[in-house]
Amino acid sequence: MSTKTHTLTGRLGRGRLRIAWYVLLIGVMAVGSYGGYLRLTEGLQSTNLSSSVPWGAWIAFYIYFVGLSAGAFLVSTLSNVFEVEGMHEIEREALFVAIVSMIVALTFVLIDIGRMERLWHVFAWRQPLSVLSWEVHAYLLYIGVLAGELYFSMRRDLVETSDDADGLTGRLAGLLTLGRTETSDDAIETDRTWLKRLGILGIPLAIIFVHGGTGNLFAVAAAREYWFSALFPVIFITSAVVSGMALVALLYVVRARLSHRALDPALLERMATLLAGFIALDASLKVLEAFIGLYSLHPGEVQAWLTIMTGEMWWSFWIVMVGMGWIVPLVLLHRSEWRRKPTVVAAAGASVVLGVVGTRFNIVVPAQLEPALEGLSMGYYVPSTPEWLLSIGVIAFGVLLYTIGTELLPLVPRGEDHD
């Protein structure tokens, strides 16, 4: 199947739609900045956090975006490490989404800490016993690996772009080649080799440290029985893969539609099948986790699960996580001809991307509601308006970064033929 990409960049279509999109993003960021203003002036008083529920929406979004990044990255390795046929077309897109997601995730970490101006302390005073200390370093290394991979993946196209495009796009492409402008077969081969090497380094980094480690962060907190399980980091990884894959599939369809590019039904079906498979795996592991938790009859576990399933936020479990995260996509993707339909795959992707947000909230909040000591009062938490506003603003900022990236970078391979 041959895919012709007309222009250097995946254009969002010039004209009105494009302007409307930027206006929307900037509008949302403006609204979000009011939340940011309150966060800066009132500190964490602007949140609904308390000493009984110290972690809330921002932590949930942080682990969500770390998961999205790890998932998108693993999709990219299907092409450059495992050499699954026809995945090359989405490799860069996946890598770029992974980078942007990490930036968003770390922004959420920044706004969440009580003393933002001291973020650098984590590099000045390391603590080898702290999972969080290791995580912060792993995140940076991981972003470095992602950027390196994206570079080696894009370099040839960057050289071509800098040769034949004028203006910002061309100049930026020229800069990003970092001076390596050779496009001989040998040079391209070196790129592919290094891409694969970085990918191989990135896989354990993403699985064990970046996302497994983020799950670990919670799992090692033995005081919260609901988190205290070795399956927890594993589930973090599976839901990360699910969300990342869903987002990449969704973006593939949307971007192809907007730039009037032909879609590859075989690639689409491969992604859809993988997505369905990972959803099934993720759901099974979660059911297992819930079963063991409830079967233990340990008050901490049982209470947390009851809160999740029947508490005030029951809908975020049943409707968002189970409904949108599992049932809707599995129904949409269960027939092979539907898996070849771009609209259906995009809908399933969108549903999962939103559904996993529920998963992340259900991880962070319920475990803290039950007090650690009998006799202390029950916690209560729903995000405050400033928390929502700033969250939406940060996400819009990420989407803006992504959009600008798609306009300026050769994220879609130039005029390559794929089988």
Place this chain on the structure above:
Amino acid sequence: MSADGPMPGVPETGSDAETYDAMVDVEATDPRDELAKTTYRTDLGVKMAEDARKVSNGELSSEAYWTKYDAEAAAEFGDAYRETPNPAVDCAEGTIGDETAESLGCSVGTMASIAEGLEESDRKGETDDEDDTRWGMVIDLQKCIGCESCTVACKAENRTPPGVSYNVVLEREEGEFPNVTRTNVPRPCMQCENPPCVQVCPVSATYKMDNGVVNIDYDRCIGCRYCMVACPYDARYFDFGENYDGEFTEEGAVTSPEYGMDRGPREDGESPVGNVRKCNFCHHRLERGEEPACVETCVGDARYMGNLEDTDSEVNELASSSRAFQLKEKEGTDPNVYYLK
């Protein structure tokens, strides 16, 4: 007054102030006689004492007083004068201006630092013992009446803001009528031997000191709140920056020298705002040889404070009794707070 004589417990006194004064004069000694017993100058002692009265009357300022006697005192008392911090020069609310304080021959410091200094000089001879101190608390649940005096004393001592309460008393009711028991479980920080909070802190802002107390470095803490999530006793609190504005007079006028450091008046955005806080066994009080505020105030004498390493100490004995237990023993945290059933 009744015909049967004075009321029990009420001393028989006259009705006018002169009688009281006469009573005091009986006890009074001749200052010259007293000072003659010392090796120091009697005339200087009398002069200083007379002027000191003027200072308390307000006729003379503390500043003028110390300027006047600085040289003479230095000559008379020598090193003893120069090395002892002058209590009138208090950092927070000193009665002597900084400039004058600088010009005085004596050292400058707060009452707290004087007390700590004394502690240190006491300890010099017994450094071996100091290494072995492990502060521990024993709380007798049979004696606790659940009055929450400890909670209040703690707030007053540590000046904690709204939402931060280093000590709480958990009320646990068990059984059904008519067989109901109620147990009050005061909960300070357990100062665990294996503290999960210390394990998780990414910047080593919270750590265990040699004397067993788990410390928080407010200048290093980034406020990530991981330690709060990790604490099995919910003993940690985040300082959201709230204040008891207008809820009582002179709010914020008195500050607590937590960890021996007086940060002055609480200001917006300054640490410990944005940090995690918790009980530290009133470390500043321990340092000057006092018991934690909760122990000192406890009406039922239910709390004991001491060195768990010292086999002769009361806490060591009580913590080893068959009534002793720790909260959540199976967590493996090994608290230094013991309870007696």
